[in-house]
């Protein structure tokens with residue numbers, strides 16, 4: 001079992017933003033949808049999302065403007081998809097076609113949300129999986145694993161308000177953004193404020209949407225997928241040489257010995273090292289979901305608590321962590337890890353700003 005928890009710098013912002021959201025939600029709850037109060041609620045939520053994203057990206061949002069912000073109350077829309085991941089893969093054969101075939105050929109990819117959110121989240125999941133495996137030399141093996149284990153195993157995006165471990169077949173513990181093993185993958189869409197900010201106070205139990213930060217939900221999906229793929233391929237020989245599990249352990253040991261970790265969370269264990277490396281490798285921005293670690297929080301065996309490692313943040317520094325592709329940062333930090341990722345996933349995806357679909 002593995003869990004996923006990071007984002008300290010960005011999360012500090014949630015404390016401010018979410019309190020505003022919650023106040024507005026309380027007001028909205030007593031009013032039917034479509035009233036002036038509901039519209040005010042949407043405006044406050046959108047403003048909070050905008051301010052959070054502006055801060056997170058270091059002052060410049062990639063190709064979307066304030067009036068484009070989606071409403072979280074009005075259901076899935078092209079605007080929401082664009083907000084969550086404002087990039088389109090470039091230079092690959094059609095990952096959307098692969099995503100469609102994954103949805104049609106397997107029952108692995110699911111959401112527990114009611115429609116139309118079920119369809120939206122299942123498509124999101126399928127596209128994230130397709131982006132990860134479209135160029136992989138092990139693509140056929142991975143898809144075969146999904147098909148073969150269809151009813152017993154699943155990847156699921158939770159409905160709003162559900163928590164990982166509610167669906168996941170493990171004993172309940174504190175909620176997490178995502179969880180995975182060799183056969184399951186579950187990702188939340190909301191998290192309690194106490195998970196995101198230590199000073200949540202009386203609002204600690206209140207749920208806030210994970211897609212406040214563009215790219216984060218997709219990043220968590222690919223982090224958890226990284227765990228699942230590592231389990232599936234653990235004994236598979238890579239490049240005709242050693243088994244993947246052994247190679248991950250060796251790269252992790254080198255990174256720990258020589259200060260080469262890219263993310264703080266990935267420094268915790270070989271499993272988290274590979275999962276975070278997978279998500280970073282597939283991310284158009286190293287900072288899209290990690291933020292910049294502060295290195296202050298004590299975590300046993302880790303040089304820092306969350307976000308990019310201080311070394312990686314410094315490496316990206318002159319360009320700004322909001323503008324460096326994750327794969328490029330890994331190449332700078334630990335070329336041997338980049339080579340291993342390339343052997344498993346193929347070349348890293350290239351992204352361009354996505355054009356928004358018309359309403």
Ligand SMILES: [Zn+2]
Nearest residue numbers: 002003004275
């Ligand atoms: Zn993990």
